[in-house]
Amino acid sequence: MDLSTLVPLTTGVTLLACVLAVAGLHAYAMGKAQRAELADRLSRTGQVATGRRRRFRGLDRRLRHTRLGRRLELRLAATxxxxxxxxxxxYMCATVVALWLIGQAALAPFFGPLTGLIGVWVAVQFLNWQRQKRIERFIGQLPELARILANATQAGLALRTAIGMAAEELEAPAGQELAKVAHQLALGASMDDALGELTDRLPSRELVVLVTTLVLSNRAGGQVVSALRNLTETLEERKETRREIRTQLSQVNMTSYAVPVLGVGALFLMNGVKAGALDRMTGSPVGQIAVITAFALYAVGFVLIRRLSRIDV
Incomplete structure (x- = not known):
């Protein structure tokens, strides 16, 4: 083959290969982006879309591939x-950094890491508090939920239809959680799996009893109406009992939070009375060990008070 013919042919083949390579990279990037978007959408199946633009989508995808991320997502769904x-x-990392800098500037450099750890503890406790508050609200709605399901099944409606109707009539959080269950049932999930995920999100004895009743009745075809009627009365009695116990233990719960707050306040008072006192105190290993021991004792006191005031009904 002539050299004058080979050069244009080689150039043309090279350009074609480059065009195909660019097209392939573009198709790969588009496919990867669509796959990531689909995975992000499927991971939020059953959750109410807010339309708000997420700022950390890449971090979300990485976290959802880890066990810790999945547990955190389940905990956030419960809140x-x-x-x-x-x-x-x-947000937790930003809070930790801010508390680290504040503790280091307001108290002493030694308190920077300690206040950072307190920031992590506060974030976890905030999640637990939000989750427990939502569970309590959901438990308070369980008698009305059982009543609606009993009326719907007595009218001849299927249990799936009754759950969808209860989701429309009840307010949050019961309405939102039942909407997720109805959405999962519409996508083909079984009744056992959908209700099982509900008990995982909002664990409580009352909900477990209700879910067990619904699942067994759905499997065996038993008397759903009579079982739900009896369960409604039981849930009403447990609701009143839990309210009385919560009222009696409110002072004890406030004491558990007041103990560590007084300890931290004493540090600010000490540093305010004599400037640089905390610097000198934490400048030696003995002082650092004393401060760490004091923080540990406050934490143990908080946990013990919470444990001793916990009454299972």
């Missing part, structure tokens, strides 16, 4: 907060 695992982790 009802409009946060993703990436949002929570980013």
């Amino acid at each position: 009802g907060l409009d946060l993703t695992p990436g949002d929570f982790l980013a």
